[in-house]
Amino acid sequence: MNSNNDVIRKLHELTEADMSEAEFLQSVENNMIPMQQFFTYYRCAIMEIETKFRVLNEQFSLNGESNPIEFIQSRIKSYGSIFRKIMTNHIPRNVEAIERDINDIAGIRVVCSFVQDIYRLADCFLRQDDITLIEKKDYINNPKPNGYRSLHLIVAVPIFLENEKRLVKAEVQLRTIAMDFWASLEHKLRYKKDLPPYQLNLLADDLKKCADQSAEWDRRMQDIKNILESN
Template sequence: MQKKNLALTIPNIENNLFDIAGVRVVCSFTEDIYSLADSFLSQDDVRLIEKKDYIQNPKENGYHSLHLIVEIPIFLSDEKKWVKVEVQFRTIAMDFWASLEHKIRYKKNLSKERLDEIDKELLECAKICKTLDEKMEEIKTGN
């Protein structure tokens, strides 16, 4: 809430934080991501709030994933409450890259020059992972 410059109140948290709870779904193929996401969103107790497709529109650093911010019901002793949750869908290659990128890039005291080098190398690795996902999809479909 401090990063958003908002008061620490329950209404502010409920209306402005969407990743208090999260789930990551790791799929074998990119095609599976969209199929599973569609199936998930077709449930009558899941409300789509926002969709961020970093597969079709990767981040500058090469990050690929499909993020859905949804509302789902939770059942308390005296009420049903809708809670925002982030669901991330990735392939095995995307998950591998993102996990290692986080370990390599963050929480280290590295010089600006070294961080720039790492960013270039990670972008190259992200491209390799995308190519790998495409190749595996081709092998699966026989094309």
């Protein structure tokens, strides 16, 4: 009998080896929307949200301020990642349930220079009247136990198609450069399979210390910026 850890590992491997579109379609029942059309909705949502942040970045520049955004990245979840989420969260295998219950098929990461930039950008973004906030998780003021820090927004944005307006959900993550650097490396190390548990625990402690040090760098850089701007 496979252990629960073995099952989780095999589900995770779906994100690495990935599933083909045909394999995914076989796993989804009552598929009323062609997959190409389904994913186009999410690509359009990403374009809408990216444009909003790029416009805000330009506006700050026009106001004589430095651009708060260092870079923006986006992605659509792979077939394997979606299927893993269906399995681990016991989501019904149909497109309607996937749209309803999975909020991060479209993901946008906005990397900022300073912590205050994150909250200012998020506030400006959420004040726009066509953005609906579904959920907000502040992992900067309330980090995860492993040290992860970021501001997560689940939002719905309208996309305008030929014959309809459609609300599409997306996850926006706002981080500083230091937070993004730590999260990227932690993600690469998280699923190393060949280490004994005691060594994995030691590495987890080291990663937590690195996260705390990164947060201290962010705090000090913000303090320096505040002093410079006050003079």
